[in-house]
Amino acid sequence: MYEAKHQGPGNIALFHPSMRSKRESQAELKASLYQALEQEEFVLYYQPLIDFSSQSLKGFEALIRWQHPQRGLLAPIEFLPVVATSHLMPALENWIFKEACHQMSQWNQEFDFNKAFKMNINISPDFLLHPNFINNVNLAISESGVNPEQICLELTENSFIGHSSDVETLLLTIKRLGISIALDDFGTGYSSLSYLHRLPIDKIKIDQSFVQSFDSSSSLVGITRGIISLARQLELNVTAEGVETLEQFRQVQEFGCDNAQGYFFSHPVPGVEAKQLIENPEFWENLF
Structure with missing residues (x-):
């Protein structure tokens, strides 16, 4: 049953x-x-975001992992579906947000980043629509001392379905704090285009299914070009997700994406290893 x-x-x-x-x-x-x-068995891993114009590291996406005492390190797919059936999601995502803000603030102190260096944080509808969402965001920013302009919240289309007016109000409040908004997994939803002109979106992230099908589907190449062209007209930043090969890297760069992330650059890594990536700018320069 x-x-x-x-x-x-x-x-x-x-x-x-x-x-x-x-x-x-x-x-x-x-x-x-x-x-x-x-x-405190949960930990954050960080996947680099690469900027094509400066040919450098431009930030990280924070990703949750569970250091399980018996089963070892668990990826999100192994436990987040279970979290979604509990009442723990808002509390867990609040912890993620606070931890990512503290890490970004610490790196700022060590490397004096400008506001263009971003920490991307995924949030679900459960966290976004929680009554304490704005208070939690304000508290995390205040306690960590992070520059809110360095924070980018990633939302998927299911955050908007059935709650578009509430979400619009929340996102406008977030924008006034200086936080930017990215629409994640773009191209997979049936009504994504309608949100681009109604909601205060700054960036779109092209779903990895498009990038990884370049070799086998010319139609998806055309759709990807169309998405990027549309984003240009709307003055939106574009990130290509799931870049795994040199050919994919060259194609999304040629298509005019602003940023990219994927295993070609780096798997998600612990904070210590992420710091090493920050300290090695020659690594990124050699990719171009």
């Missing part, structure tokens, strides 16, 4: 013993999530 519900309306599922063990594993994971937050 639970498996059929998970698959969506109109589906059926046949019972298999593995379903029971899967459910038991998820229940155990959910129970340990609250303890993990209390005992």
